[in-house]
Amino acid sequence: MIKNFRRVPGTLALALAPLLAAVPAHAAAPAPQGPRPAVVTTLADAVGLVKAVDENRTGYTPSAFKHWTSGELPSDGCDTRHEVLLAEALTSPAVGAGCTLTGGTWVSYYDGQEVSSPDAVDVAHTVPPAEAWDSGASGWTAARREAYANDQGAAASLTPVTARTNRQRADQDPADWLPPVPEAHCRYAGEWVATKLRWQLTADKTETEALKVFAEGPCEDTVVQYTPAS
Template sequence: MIKNLVRGATALCLALSPLALPSAATAAPAAPAAAQVLNLADAVDLLLVADESRAGYTRDKFKHWNSGLDPADGCNTRAEVLQAEAVEAPAVAAGCKLSGGLWVSYYDGQEVNDPAKLDIDHMVPLAESWDSGASNWDAKRREAYANDQDAAASLVAVTARTNRQKADQDPATWMPPHPDAQCRYIGEWTATKLRWGLAADQAEADALKVYAEACETTVVHYTPAP
């Protein structure tokens, strides 16, 4: 009788022990990253300043364009960005072929009504991202970066001419030719670097600080990438 009571008590203790709970019950889901809002000068101060290296970079290490936010719509990231940024929506034919529409390229202020004359610019170019931290990422994260539509600043539809003039330069050596675009550009550049945890080299950081002084009313919005 006593032995049976002991066995029963032991079984009850084991049943109530936290060690007996399923592991899923003890794991809390990660909280989503909080959106950040800062004035430009404070945002620039958050950037890590570090030397950059282009060693090992090739463009094909960033898979783009992928099937976009909605793989079922037949449009890749480029086409989805064009549709999202259109001032007047283009017609969409079979195979997600776009025609017509109207866009304003904020780098140079030009209006464009032919999607073939637009590039989708990575705000921080792929090569620059590699130099400043993306070389340490895995292929999946580089693909997410190259197709990032979860932040409005990451990808932007602009004239092919200005995109190719910019190439892989940072703000120390290239700025949009339209004067009214420059504060916005510096804010979006800084937001993208902070979102993805990318560093800035010394010349770049110095240039950003100079522009931040001139763009004192510019506000930076970013959410850290998952």
């Protein structure tokens, strides 16, 4: 809408007057934005949605991804790691002062192990921070990297696994490491791709080729669900 009507040439102003008068005062207000809908597809299709780009780890440090923060419920005294452990526990642990956890059991789907001590469980980033950095996060703001590192908005983003297996995996992508339990491969590939799409991360050539082995074979019908991160 033309705000400074007086500066419009006279003949044009006369022609536009009826149109401008008919425009409601609120017409230019943006429509309210609701929650972004989830995208549901199969691994066979999802792999092709991840852009293939060469990786570059220049400048990466673990401190670039601040975690663990105070979590989704700061008033409960638990950080993101503890909140994930509480949410994913097979048997709930006791919660003490300062969100100290005792007891409880968890299943690490990477290796099929049941763990009965919180100290023996890592909350793993499905796509490790170093890999995220390689795949586009190097250009993000510190705030977005922090949001990524503490993402509880998608079940696939953070997963409790045995500390031993998580450290064996380290920063490797599916071209170099897969869960030791073959039955976990389809889930792992699906959650890896879902996380990359949620955060608009890319993949390098060898990573893409490794994912295609599953997407074009035993895991083609694996459901991939993700909601784009804001």
